[in-house]
Amino acid sequence: MSEIVLETRHLVRRFGAFLATNDVSLKVERGARHALIGPNGAGKTTLINLLTGVLPPSEGQVFLEGEDITSMASFRRVKRGLTRTFQINQLFNEFTPLETVALAIAEREGVGHNLWRSIAGCGKVVDEAAALLARFGLASVMGERTVILPYGKQRLLEIALAFASKPRVLLLDEPAAGVPEDERHEVLQIVSDLPADVTVLLIEHDMDLVFSFANRISVLVAGAVFVEGTVAEISTDPRVKAVYLGENA
Template sequence: MSTPVLETIGLVKRFGGLLATDHVSFTLRRGARHALIGPNGAGKTTFVNQLTGVLTPTEGQIRLEGEDITHRRPEARVRLGMSRTFQINQLFRTMTPLEMLLLVLGEREGRGLHFWSRLDARADLVREAATIAERFRLDDVIDATIATLSYGKQRQLEIAAAFAARPKVLLLDEPAAGVPEAERQDLLDTVAELPEDVSVLLIEHDMDLVFRFATRITVLVNGAVIADGEPAAIAADPAVRAAYLGEGKDA
């Protein structure tokens, strides 16, 4: 079997006496469409913050394509091929989508780019930015100020910006959160159409999106993995139903 694109081994995170991540061993296969679910307070954000370098594990190891990245800085993980979106978008609201994408592309190429730079001097990046904007259904607003975009379009742009970094692993942290129903289909289609060579871990409360997208699901409860498998098996698992849906508990 090939080396996982991303894995954790016995990952532990303690905050004083609180065990937020409880010896989590997790595998993300190359090309995966994998979802991480669990009730509020399950430890999902803490786990993802360790994957991306925002938090340092108390114990355990994180590997990206077999390389130990446990103590790598967040920017080093991006350079190695890990990109992330956030529950609350991290966009520069005074920019346009074109400028935002160019900023990411310039940073990816090690050249940097400020929004006041001459775009015609970077024709290769402009063409790539336009192609990405079209892929993510942003070509009709590419020159609009980000602050004026609908929330759904802003979420699309955040995914596009993460994709522009050419990730091997893309972590989508609740991409559907706050998106109006009228814009959800575009978001669902965008996520479904991500290239197969990008391995995706989706952290999401929206079960419609999870079961439409994921071919594998991991369930986290109280910082520990209680189930991992194909969607049908997860949906039928009594422990998952009890912990996540509240079934089987005494009144």
């Protein structure tokens, strides 16, 4: 029997009279590659914000590994193993990738204050950061300022930064968004090669990435779960083609 690692029950978020999330009940299995798709304005990012505690729900509950985390602060959810990336990079432009990831690791280990004194003096942290950057194809640029990196490398750095917290559940909010075509292959390959023991919930508009990555897809329309199924089921569902993939548009 599969284990549910992330779950929402009847989740609602209102902004005044506008219903951004409408009675969403969603289950994500441990180790899943679960994609959340839908047209612009469907409420995908609002749902991610509810899952991560950026927004409180108007109604409903969020569970992580069976624990009700509905009222839990965002940083505590990260410590519980729920981490996200963003549509727009949330990076320190003047830091190098090594400094960025080393700081995240140091904060995770509770030694962040020491890192500010001398990054060179935190050998174990720096070694782990360097290994993580190599895993994400960033070894050759780990000493460069983030602001001058190609955008695809910046997206990879954000995923590496999320991994520095050792997540059990990773929420990827459009990891390939804005990445030039000649840099996309590397980003998509890294996403495809994410460790199998990390559960991934992916928001993405690139359907090639979705269909090659996901083993389960939920389609969100007008804030509600419209349909859910396997890649084969979703890719051939005429209702999905009509509302999202562009047929009969």
